[in-house]
Each structure stands twice: as C-alpha cells, then as structure tokens.
Amino acid sequence: MSVNDTVKEFIEQARWFGGKGRDFEVAGFRRLGTVGTDPRLDLDLVTLDYGDEREYYQLPLVHYAEPQEHLEHALVGSWDGGHVYDAVHDRAAMAHLLASFDTPPTEGPLRFERLPGHDLDLSTHSTLFSGEQSNSSLAFGDDALLKLFRKITPGRNPDVTIHDVLTRAGSDHVAALYGWLETDSLVEGQVLQLGMLQQFLRTATDGWDLALASVRNLFVEGDLHADEVGGDFAGEAARLGVALRETHETLAEHFPRETRDAAAQSALATAMGERLDAAVRVVPELAEHAPALREVFGRVADLSDVPIQQIHADLHLGQTLRTVKGWKIVDFEGEPAKPLAERVLPDSPWRDVAGMLRSFDYAPRVVERTHDDSDPDAADQRAFRAREWSKRNRETFLLAYADGPLGVDEQLLLSAYVADKAVYEAVYEARNRPSWVSIPLDAIAKVVAA
Numbered sequence: 001m002s003v004n005d006t007v008k009e010f011i012e013q014a015r016w017f018g019g020k021g022r023d024f025e026v027a028g029f030r031r032l033g034t035v036g037t038d039p040r041l042d043l044d045l046v047t048l049d050y051g052d053e054r055e056y057y058q059l060p061l062v063h064y065a066e067p068q069e070h071l072e073h074a075l076v077g078s079w080d081g082g083h084v085y086d087a088v089h090d091r092a093a094m095a096h097l098l099a100s101f102d103t104p105p106t107e108g109p110l111r112f113e114r115l116p117g118h119d120l121d122l123s124t125h126s127t128l129f130s131g132e133q134s135n136s137s138l139a140f141g142d143d144a145l146l147k148l149f150r151k152i153t154p155g156r157n158p159d160v161t162i163h164d165v166l167t168r169a170g171s172d173h174v175a176a177l178y179g180w181l182e183t184d185s186l187v188e189g190q191v192l193q194l195g196m197l198q199q200f201l202r203t204a205t206d207g208w209d210l211a212l213a214s215v216r217n218l219f220v221e222g223d224l225h226a227d228e229v230g231g232d233f234a235g236e237a238a239r240l241g242v243a244l245r246e247t248h249e250t251l252a253e254h255f256p257r258e259t260r261d262a263a264a265q266s267a268l269a270t271a272m273g274e275r276l277d278a279a280v281r282v283v284p285e286l287a288e289h290a291p292a293l294r295e296v297f298g299r300v301a302d303l304s305d306v307p308i309q310q311i312h313a314d315l316h317l318g319q320t321l322r323t324v325k326g327w328k329i330v331d332f333e334g335e336p337a338k339p340l341a342e343r344v345l346p347d348s349p350w351r352d353v354a355g356m357l358r359s360f361d362y363a364p365r366v367v368e369r370t371h372d373d374s375d376p377d378a379a380d381q382r383a384f385r386a387r388e389w390s391k392r393n394r395e396t397f398l399l400a401y402a403d404g405p406l407g408v409d410e411q412l413l414l415s416a417y418v419a420d421k422a423v424y425e426a427v428y429e430a431r432n433r434p435s436w437v438s439i440p441l442d443a444i445a446k447v448v449a450a
C-alpha cells in the first residue's frame with residue numbers, strides 16, 4: 001500500500017477527522033518541521049482533496065527504527081525502513097515539543113512563541129485527553145495543556161488570537177495562554193498555527209457534566225422543586241452569566257466594535273433563512289415550522305444599529321469549565337464547520353447567550369432520555385421537572401448576564417439566535433445523534449408557538 005493510502009486509512013478512522021463519510025484522496029504530504037532526534041518527531045501537513053474542495057490536516061508523526069509495543073494502538077504505518085506512529089500518544093515525542101517551548105530552536109521553520117510570566121515544568125509527562133474532540137489535547141502534569149490543531153486553516157487561529165488578547169488583558173475567565181506553535185509556509189502564502197500551550201486548569205469540571213449531575217439530583221427527589229434539592233444549578237447559572245458578560249466586556253475593549261445597520265441586519269435574516277432552507281433538506285420535519293421560523297428571522301431584518309463585536313460564536317455548556325476560581329470559557333475557534341473568514345467576523349453577543357440558553361434546554365432532556373419510562377406518572381413528573389430546571393436556569397443565567405430586563409429589540413434578536421441555533425442543532429443531531437433530533441425540534445415548536 002502506498003504511503004498516501006496508508007495515511008488515508010489512518011485519517012478516516014481518527015476521531016478528530018471532520019470529513020467522515022465524504023470521499024477524499026490524500027493529494028499531498030508536506031513536512032512542516034522536525035523536532036528532536038531519537039525519536040524523531042515530524043510535523044506533517046496532509047492535503048485532502050474532496051473533489052470540490054481541499055482541506056489541510058496536521059499529522060505529528062514519530063519515527064522509530066524498531067516496532068514500539070506500547071504504541072501499537074497508534075501505528076500509522078511502516079515506511080522508509082521505520083515504524084511511524086501518531087505522536088500525540090508518545091511521551092518521548094511530546095516531551096520534545098514541551099522542551100522546544102521552553103528553549104525554542106534558533107533556526108528552522110517552526111516558531112515556538114511564548115508569553116512572559118510562567119516557567120514550564122519540564123519534569124512532567126504528557127497525558128492525551130480522550131473524548132470526541134476536533135483537536136488533540138494533552139496535559140503536561142498539572143502544569144500545562146497543549147492543544148495540537150488537527151484541521152489547519154491557513155491564517156491566524158482565533159483560539160490563539162483570543163486567548164492571547166484575554167490573557168494579556170488579565171481576564172479571569174480563560175486559562176492563561178503560555179504560547180503557541182506556528183510556521184510560515186507556502187500554503188496559500190499564510191501563517192499556519194499548529195498548536196497552543198496554555199495553563200492546565202487542575203480543578204476544572206466540565207459545565208455540561210455539572211449540569212447533568214444537577215438534573216439527575218433533581219430527578220431522584222421527584223417531589224421536590226429545583227430550588228429545594230442539594231444540586232440546584234441556579235447559583236452556577238448566575239455565575240456563568242456574569243462570567244460571560246465580563247468576557248464580552250473584555251473582548252469589546254480589545255477588538256473592534258461596530259454596529260450593524262439595516263442592510264447588514266437584513267443580510268443576517270437572509271443568512272438565517274438560507275440556513276433553514278438547507279436544514280429542511282436534511283431534516284424534513286422542520287418544514288412544518290419553516291413559515292413561522294421565517295417570521296421570527298424576518299423580524300430581525302427591521303432592526304438597525306445593532307452592536308457587534310468579537311464573541312465566542314460556538315458557546316454551549318461543554319465549552320465551560322468550573323474551577324475553584326470560578327467559571328472559565330474554552331475553545332474560541334468558532335463554529336468549526338464555517339470557513340475561517342466567516343468565523344472571525346464580529347457578531348452580536350446575543351448569539352453566545354442563545355447558545356447557552358439552548359444548552360440549558362438540552363441538559364434535562366438528555367437526562368430524561370436515560371430514565372426508564374415504564375411508569376408513565378413518573379415520566380410525566382420528570383418531564384415537568386425537566387421544564388422547571390431548564391426555565392429556572394435559563395432565566396437566572398439571562399438575568400445575571402443582562403443585569404436587568406431585556407429591551408424589546410434585544411429580546412427579538414435573542415429569540416432569532418435561539419431559533420437559528422436550534423435549526424443548526426437539528427442538522428447536527430440528524431447527522432451525529434439521530435435519536436436526539438427531537439430535542440431541537442421540540443424547542444423550535446416552542447419558539448414558533450410563543
């Protein structure tokens with residue numbers, strides 16, 4: 001088998017590969033740089049050709065002369081007389097990267113950039129994060145987290161740019177950026193950012209997991225209200241609201257702020273309508289709600305002077321981490337499916353708020369699904385509690401975020417973003433978790449009934 005075919009097979013089964021199910025060929029293989037010897041770590045860039053478009057993926061590959069038993073699960077293939085493994089699984093290869101952040105090479109194509117203020121702990125070893133992630137993240141002990149980007153879009157990565165700005169501004173709501181890895185390359189004449197090193201949040205618990213635990217707690221005590229059980233989430237929802245407001249304020253101070261005029265608002269309404277049209281083709285059940293949704297989107301076309309700025313753009317509870325020092329927000333890459341040029345455009349902060357409101361709707365619905373519905377009374381009671389949990393946390397979060405009631409225009413814009421996100425989710429679920437598609441569909445039915 002050729003090296004290209006071997007690499008293609010490896011990419012197809014990788015959990016970070018975003019093009020699953022699509023036909024592609026490996027059209028090119030380019031060495032971006034090499035770090036260390038014995039073992040040698042190559043950072044390679046693979047070009048994938050889908051026929052109508054191309055994408056680039058980063059492959060960190062470690063080479064050994066002899067087979068490595070402990071890396072068997074990470075074998076990519078054997079070529080050039082050696083054995084080649086996915087390097088994120090190899091502590092020796094990852095130690096080369098950490099050492100290079102500490103003492104950057106003085107020559108060569110790779111640039112290991114650092115922010116001042118933190119001495120890396122070189123005595124640590126790497127542990128790869130598991131889970132459904134679009135990139136590969138590794139913890140170095142309790143000290144640092146390295147995220148190696150997999151899909152590489154030429155140009156600056158917003159995750160790096162935004163963490164850089166928020167770290168320098170002293171924000172309490174992100175993990176501090178320690179540095180990043182980049183290279184100039186001939187690919188589209190732009191910089192390629194390959195990885196990001198940041199503070200490891202040792203005491204972090206995922207916001208989504210915390211929300212699920214709170215709902216489970218509530219379901220155990222079927223006769224108690226959300227505010228009467230031990231795991232009530234409202235205090236956390238309020239703190240999250242404040243954390244998001246403060247993050248938006250800091251972003252507004254350091255990135256350009258604009259206002260969207262009537263023409264731009266009209267373009268927003270059109271874009272939401274187009275996303276709906278495309279979604280109906282994937283999820284035909286959306287069709288019955290389409291006229292009412294179009295009305296919701298149409299109302300935002302009449303607004304003008306809408307403030308826009310840098311936002312997170314892909315916010316949900318799974319992008320929040322609760323630490324002993326409060327809530328942190330992660331992953332500022334924007335919606336991965338969108339092209340970079342669109343992802344870096346300013347947008348209304350209400351889009352982020354809408355993302356969180358949708359998550360507060362999801363959490364109880366997901367827990368409900370794991371319960372045995374053999375007792376219809378208990379199921380009804382759980383459905384009632386689920387609605388109560390969601391409403392309580394959405395309202396508390398929103399009140400804390402806005403620090404008061406919303407104006408009519410703000411409410412209108414927020415409802416449109418909520419509906420737009422639910423339309424996006426209907427497609428996402430149909431493609432990834434078809435049995436969950438009723439969660440966004442039910443939410444859409446509620447929006448249009450309101």
Ligand SMILES: Nc1ncnc2c1ncn2[C@@H]1O[C@H](COP(=O)(O)OP(=O)(O)O)[C@@H](O)[C@H]1O
Pocket residue numbers: 129131132133134135136137145175198199200201202204206318319320321330331333
């Ligand atoms: N600084 C950090 N410290 C500890 N865990 C983190 C940190 N940043 C992100 N995580 C966790 O690492 C995982 C991957 O992070 P994320 O930025 O969402 O990656 P991806 O871009 O691959 O989706 C998530 O589970 C997230 O909660």
Ligand SMILES: O=P(O)(O)O[C@H]1O[C@H](CO)[C@@H](O[C@H]2O[C@H](CO)[C@@H](O)[C@H](O)[C@H]2O)[C@H](O)[C@H]1O
Pocket residue numbers: 134208314316317318336355358359360362363425428
């Ligand atoms: O984290 P990603 O950028 O990969 O986001 C995608 O996956 C999310 C699921 O992990 C998905 O989020 C949806 O499901 C969540 C529960 O699993 C829920 O909290 C979110 O509100 C809901 O949107 C997200 O839409 C998708 O882009």
